[in-house]
Amino acid sequence: MGTLYLVRHGQASLGASDYDQLSPLGEQQCRLLGEYWRSRGLRFDAVLCGGMKRHAQSLAAIAEGLGQAELPAVQRRPGLNEYDSEALIRSVFSGPLDRPRDAESARQYFRLLRAGLRAWMSGQTEPEGMPSYAEFSAGIAAVLTEVREQCEGQVLLVSSGGPISSAIGQLLQASCEAVIDLNLRIRNSAVSEFSFGPKRHAMLTFNTVPHLDSPQGQALITSA
Structure with missing residues (x-):
């Protein structure tokens, strides 16, 4: 038996013009994760990663914390890339969309995102430039099959919340609402x-988040 470690990227840049960029806090979160694993002697036999900037930056920070001169060759997989949240929102909302810069605008953003996810996953909408949810889900299923059939030992996978929740939903045969x-x-x-x-x-x-399980680390926990 092997173990697959599915890691969501560190904090990105919600509210900025380019979300796909780790914040300094996001880099710190991932570096601490690598340091936590190094303290436990964990070494990886295979590494899979999405193709987005925040995925690569998260993996680089984890590797820095691990202090390993060489990780296994990174295998980039498009099936680990995140959905387009703005396209999802635009598929259900045509009004002005403010970037989430405070608590209220963030709540509104995630209410709309939930509605967009629900419509996309149920097949009610076809967000511009995005695959169907069936195609998106098949992408992560293909990666899971690859891990089962071609990997062994300790496998690191760096991705985003959408693919990771889809992977968990497939294992648990969860409803779309539960996956959201x-x-x-x-x-x-x-x-x-x-x-x-x-x-x-x-x-x-x-x-x-065992790497943030300390009085200091608690202040570093984020979800967006």
Whole structure:
């Protein structure tokens, strides 16, 4: 049996013109995760990563914290890329959309995102420039199959909340609404773990942040 560590990227840049960029806090979160794993002697046998900037930056910070001169060759997989949140919102809302810069605008943003996710996942909308949810879900399913069939030992996967929640939903045969709830609760740099063998994956943990489990670390926990 092997273990798959699914890591959501560190805090990105919500409210900025380019969300796909780790904030300094996001880099710190991921570096601390690498340091936590180094303190426990964890070494990875395979590394898979989405193709977005925040994925690559998160992996680089984790590697820095691990202090390993060489991680296994990184395997980029498009199936680990996140959905387009603005396209989802635009598919259900045509009014002016303010960037989430304060608590109220953030609440409005995530209300609209939830509505957009619900419509997309149920097949009611086709957001511009995005695959169907069935195609999106098939992308992460293909990665999980690859891990089962081609990997062994300790496998690191760096992605986003959408693909990770989809992976968990597939394992648990969860409803679309439950997958949305999982998605919107995954914290930055959080780790979910699957055990895997040639035939199946099994859930071990969800949304853990052991690297931030200290009085100082608690202040570093974020979800957006």
